[in-house]
Amino acid sequence: xxxxxxxxxxxxxxxxxxxxxxxxxxxxxxxxxxxxxxxxxxxxxxxxxxxxxxxxxxxxxxxxxxxxxxxxxxxxxxxxxxxxxxxxxxxxxxxxxxxxxxxxxxxxxxxxxxxxxxxxxxxxxxxxxxxxxxxxxxxxxxxxxxxxxxxxxxxxxxxxxxxxxxxxxxxxxxxxxxxxx
Numbered sequence: 295x296x297x298x299x300x301x302x303x304x305x306x307x308x309x310x311x312x313x314x315x316x317x318x319x320x321x322x323x324x325x326x327x328x329x330x331x332x333x334x335x336x337x338x339x340x341x342x343x344x345x346x347x348x349x350x351x352x353x354x355x356x357x358x359x360x361x362x363x364x365x366x367x368x369x370x371x372x373x374x375x376x377x378x379x380x381x382x383x384x385x386x387x388x389x390x391x392x393x394x395x396x397x398x399x400x401x402x403x404x405x406x407x408x409x410x411x412x413x414x415x416x417x418x419x420x421x422x423x424x425x426x427x428x429x430x431x432x433x434x435x436x437x438x439x440x441x442x443x444x445x446x447x448x449x450x451x452x453x454x455x456x457x458x459x460x461x462x463x464x465x466x467x468x469x470x471x472x473x474x475x
Contacts, residue, residue: 314345327406328413336423343423347437353411354418354437357446360411364447368403369466375399379467384474385460393459400462404454408447415440 303311317333334346352360369376375396382388388396418437422430454462463470 310339310341313339314342317342317346318349320350323413323417326413326416327409328417329410330417334421334423336420338423340425340429343421343425344433347418347421347433350414351437353414353443353447354440357439357443360407360443361446361450364403364407365466368400372399372403376467379463379470382471385463385471388459397457397459397462400466401451401455404447404451408444408451411440411443411447415444 317331317338319331319333320329321332322328323330329350331346331350334343338346348355352363378388378392378396385393418440422433425433454465457465460471460474
């Protein structure tokens with residue numbers, strides 16, 4: 295038995311939780327333009343499968359959250375942009391060349407989000423693996439909103455194509471350039 299502050303896991307439960315966490319390590323699938331979890335196999339335990347699908351499944355479950363998660367993930371991955379925006383007192387503190395580069399990278403990210411959602415949708419059935427038919431149907435119901443996420447991502451990419459650097463910065467870092475109008 296493994297114990298940790300009031301919670302006791304059997305060895306089997308501990309291994310299951312550990313495996314569920316480890317299966318969420320992502321890799322990129324260029325064929326489908328999306329993230330996959332290479333350690334997830336058709337034989338993976340249903341609990342492991344549930345954690346894995348939930349980890350990268352927001353386009354199928356919460357299309358609105360998918361858009362918000364995308365911005366947060368962009369900032370997490372594009373540390374230099376986030377840092378530059380946070381340090382700048384005004385948008386003029388960031389050179390026009392960098393502003394243009396940052397906007398280009400952000401727009402590229404936005405334009406990739408519908409592909410990410412399409413890829414997740416395409417791979418979803420395979421990722422259901424060895425679940426029984428009843429379980430597969432219930433999971434399909436949970437992840438039934440891919441089309442909505444794809445449409446929202448396409449719409450966001452079109453809308454944000456018109457954003458200025460300052461608008462993009464404030465979308466990503468809400469208090470950016472707080473002294474400016």
